[in-house]
Amino acid sequence: MLTYEPGETVVHDLDPRSKLAVQIGFAATALAHTAPRALLGLSVVTAVVLALARVPVVRTLYAYRFALVILALGPLVAAATLGPPWIDLEAGLATALASYRVLLILLVSAAYVRTTPVRESRAAIQRTVPGKPGQLLGIGVALVFRFLPVVQSDLRTIRDASAARLGTERSARERATTIGLLGLSRTFDRADRLSLALRARCFSWNPTLPALAFARRDAPTLGVAVALLLTAFL
């Protein structure tokens, strides 16, 4: 699984906002270009980012295996044609190039995931999105992070209990209904207890945020982000 890992790399030290900017710039320019030369340039940028962040490439590719299946299937489906000549190489190649840029985008975002702890991302969200929506988004993301293992374990309990009672022999609709109903009622029970706890602790619109500051080392990163964004218009 692809997740944050503490480390000493340059990318770990950067402000999360400049890392987000690079990802947005990279995605914008990758979505705008599929020419082989542009993809070569984007590949170099990706390689540099992965090397700087010390991202394990094989593990990352495994983490994105579901996307990779579609990206691999796309060119095959595009190349297949009904009737002679049965294979349209040109269409297949166009889709292959388009798929490849998606792979590059995924790899660059993996560098962010690996080097940025959730609390920094949360602070970045709350400082970037203004007002109450930003507050709710930041706190909401922190809550999802906190409760994900809890809810996952709830679901495991439900499925184990269901399997012990031969629930796996039931129809798919019944299984989906059982998991949905029990998962939802447990989750909403937790939510109601959480809301009581939040109010007891004076849940407010204006808490003090974790510290976050742009430093001099962020300047080149932001420059790269802007440059990438501009190349989208080339």
Next chain:
Amino acid sequence: MATEQGDVDLVDGDVVHAFARAALLATLLGAVAPIAIPIPFSPAPITLQVLFVFLAGLLLGPLWGTVSILLYLAAGAIGLPVFAGMAGGLGVLVGDSAGYLWSYPLAAGLIGLLVHRGTDLRDPAEVSTPLVVVALVTATVLIYGMGVGYMAWLLELELWEAITVGALPFIPGEVLKIAAAVAIVESGRIDTV
């Protein structure tokens, strides 16, 4: 570090209640990502995410249902393992399945608007079943329309090719999920906000 110096501006009780439910439903949406149930006559197992998108609209309404899904997308964007295959990252939100993911908040909002007719919530168990089914089918069409459309554009596929890869294998599963969502709300065992 700059400390907040102003008066404490407390969040209203009903907002806290709805927000806590939205945040935990977003968590549930992420937690069911790895669960797949095999179904006969289809190569694709059903995953339960769309079921919880339906339930977000039905039980939280157009406003908080949409907020819930946006929280889910934001959590995935910063790298929590909540997308299919326990992946995360901003790249997924522009990748091949991005059309589906971005359609989720719109679908939840649409279901909420059709079923609740506004932001004041009704008990979905009391709404007529045909209306719920129509809302869920419309939402499914929206999800697949955006998902397939974006995939066709991104991967430079013909529309029917994208439909073959991105919609046809999943249709039997969608019918099951609509049936499951209707059964869940009609059971009356879940309170609305």
